[in-house]
Amino acid sequence: MKHPRQFPLLKTFIPVLMTTLTLVLVCSCRHHSESDSKAIFRYNESAGITTLDPAFAKDQAIIWATSQLYNGLVRLDSNLLIEPCIAKRWTISDDGKTYTFILRDDVWFHKNPLFHNADSTRRVVASDFCYSLNRILDPKVASPGLWIFAHVAPDGFQAPNDSTFIVRLNEPFSPMLSLLAMNYCSVVPHEVADHYGTDFRNHPCGTGPFQFQYWKEGVKLVLRKNPLYFEFDTVETQNSNSEIHRLPYLDAVAVTFIIDKQTAFLEFIKGNLDFMNSLDASYKDEILTRTGQLKAKYTDRIDMVSIPFLNTEYLGFRMDSTSGALSDPRIRQALNYGFDRAKMMKYMRNNIGRPATQGFIPCGLPGYDSTASYGYRYDPEKARQLLAEAGYPGGKGLPTVQLATTSSYLDLCKYIQQQLSLLGIDIKIDVNPPAALREQMAQGKAAWFRGSWIADYPDAENYLTLFYSPNRAPAGPNYTHFSSPAFDRLYQKSIIETDPQRRIALYRAMDSLVMQQAPVMPLYYDQILHFTHRNISGLRTNPMNALDLRYVKKTTNPKR
Numbered sequence: 001m002k003h004p005r006q007f008p009l010l011k012t013f014i015p016v017l018m019t020t021l022t023l024v025l026v027c028s029c030r031h032h033s034e035s036d037s038k039a040i041f042r043y044n045e046s047a048g049i050t051t052l053d054p055a056f057a058k059d060q061a062i063i064w065a066t067s068q069l070y071n072g073l074v075r076l077d078s079n080l081l082i083e084p085c086i087a088k089r090w091t092i093s094d095d096g097k098t099y100t101f102i103l104r105d106d107v108w109f110h111k112n113p114l115f116h117n118a119d120s121t122r123r124v125v126a127s128d129f130c131y132s133l134n135r136i137l138d139p140k141v142a143s144p145g146l147w148i149f150a151h152v153a154p155d156g157f158q159a160p161n162d163s164t165f166i167v168r169l170n171e172p173f174s175p176m177l178s179l180l181a182m183n184y185c186s187v188v189p190h191e192v193a194d195h196y197g198t199d200f201r202n203h204p205c206g207t208g209p210f211q212f213q214y215w216k217e218g219v220k221l222v223l224r225k226n227p228l229y230f231e232f233d234t235v236e237t238q239n240s241n242s243e244i245h246r247l248p249y250l251d252a253v254a255v256t257f258i259i260d261k262q263t264a265f266l267e268f269i270k271g272n273l274d275f276m277n278s279l280d281a282s283y284k285d286e287i288l289t290r291t292g293q294l295k296a297k298y299t300d301r302i303d304m305v306s307i308p309f310l311n312t313e314y315l316g317f318r319m320d321s322t323s324g325a326l327s328d329p330r331i332r333q334a335l336n337y338g339f340d341r342a343k344m345m346k347y348m349r350n351n352i353g354r355p356a357t358q359g360f361i362p363c364g365l366p367g368y369d370s371t372a373s374y375g376y377r378y379d380p381e382k383a384r385q386l387l388a389e390a391g392y393p394g395g396k397g398l399p400t401v402q403l404a405t406t407s408s409y410l411d412l413c414k415y416i417q418q419q420l421s422l423l424g425i426d427i428k429i430d431v432n433p434p435a436a437l438r439e440q441m442a443q444g445k446a447a448w449f450r451g452s453w454i455a456d457y458p459d460a461e462n463y464l465t466l467f468y469s470p471n472r473a474p475a476g477p478n479y480t481h482f483s484s485p486a487f488d489r490l491y492q493k494s495i496i497e498t499d500p501q502r503r504i505a506l507y508r509a510m511d512s513l514v515m516q517q518a519p520v521m522p523l524y525y526d527q528i529l530h531f532t533h534r535n536i537s538g539l540r541t542n543p544m545n546a547l548d549l550r551y552v553k554k555t556t557n558p559k560r
Contacts, residue, residue: 106230231247277528442479453466
């Protein structure tokens with residue numbers, strides 16, 4: 001029998017190992033406890049975030065992140081009205097060309113060692129806006145927001161003193177305030193932006209309710225509460241007294257980048273994410289009824305908010321197409337009359353959105369007319385009549401038309417294909433990658449294509465610019481190559497009109513003209529769906545799908 005070997009090192013190591021494990025567990029539990037005690041708002045961004053520089057805030061993912069870090073002169077409220085932000089008031093000259101802003105004197109940049117030391121900051125002054133907006137114009141920066149200052153005069157940004165900022169235009173442009181509310185126009189400190197140059201993208205410094213903490217691209221972004229934020233909330237207490245709280249209420253914001261939308265959905269259902277935006281087709285039937293209501297099994301733990309989204313989904317015709325059939329307005333009108341948008345929304349989208357039957361301007365914008373008679377509703381008999389008038393009774397002799405789309409919209413296009421086949425119209429669907437379809441549209445290579453237009457700013461001019469002939473693609477967003485001298489005259493008149501009601505009347509006249517010529521087939525006006533757990537309150541949004549976290553409160557864990 002062999003004698004057991006002695007292991008003196010092991011005898012020493014085991015107690016040390018146990019002690020280390022105990023410390024790790026204690027520290028881990030302490031970290032977990034501290035994390036649980038903090039109000040951290042968690043959401044997923046499947047599209048990823050490529051920059052935290054507001055000069056490049058060109059898509060929703062970047063806009064959501066930068067809107068937590070930065071502020072501008074003005075912003076949009078929940079009704080898309082302009083409200084003060086760093087500018088506490090402003091005036092517009094009688095000729096509509098000069099905007100004078102008076103700034104707050106209590107707005108401070110996030111602390112940054114480039115000011116003086118690790119615990120330094122400084123106050124925002126008017127010259128900071130001169131720097132920030134001229135930075136957008138700098139060709140070396142190459143900001144995609146350059147276009148928003150097309151109407152600004154040379155040397156149009158001026159700061160006569162620390163509290164006064166002036167914008168001068170070459171000609172009146174009524175949507176200018178809405179443009180200044182865009183994230184591109186956020187104020188940044190020259191000390192930090194100049195020091196980092198292109199690396200300012202991952203060294204952000206602004207004035208927003210949250211400040212930068214950590215970012216590992218494709219993994220996680222963490223923003224923490226800005227203790228110097230300039231806005232406050234007044235809350236009525238039970239004894240009718242008022243309490244004033246410095247915003248924000250949250251301690252931090254954590255963003256993950258799970259690409260698979262089903263995985264992100266499961267993380268939300270499990271309570272690991274606090275917020276979910278919109279729905280993917282892969283799980284919409286799991287959480288919503290056919291009529292677009294939250295299913296009963298989720299109503300006790302999830303809240304859903306639905307509001308109009310400034311996005312019009314449409315099919316567009318290239319108006320200078322060589323195709324003889326699509327060049328006839330009666331054929332385009334017949335296609336518009338030939339499918340049932342209401343059924344499409346019910347069966348293909350669980351009623352998420354509204355059928356686009358009142359023109360191209362979407363629901364939720366001034367200029368949209370809910371009583372408009374110039375849109376298209378399902379009328380197969382009218383469609384047959386138009387086909388016959390165009391020389392194609394029952395669709396006979398009409399050549400096959402090709403519709404370019406992407407896989408995400410294939411189900412909608414197949415629905416339209418099936419409905420129009422009942423009228424004798426033969427449609428071939430060409431599925432393309434999104435980038436390839438965008439290129440075809442820009443270069444005028446698609447005779448019939450699926451498109452969408454999400455508002456850059458809340459003015460109907462933003463939608464009607466798609467039909468202004470000088471904006472013909474690829475130089476601008478007129479992908480249909482629509483050209484109408486009458487439309488152009490109305491458009492030019494509208495952008496200098498300062499009276500809101502007269503401007504809306506011009507917008508509706510343009511929308512009516514577009515529907516008559518039918519360069520597009522509006523499909524639906526989109527809808528925002530926001531889902532949160534019951535322990536989240538105070539989340540604000542608007543029809544631009546803003547993510548306003550200033551007033552959000554997070555209490556104990558939701559019921560799971």
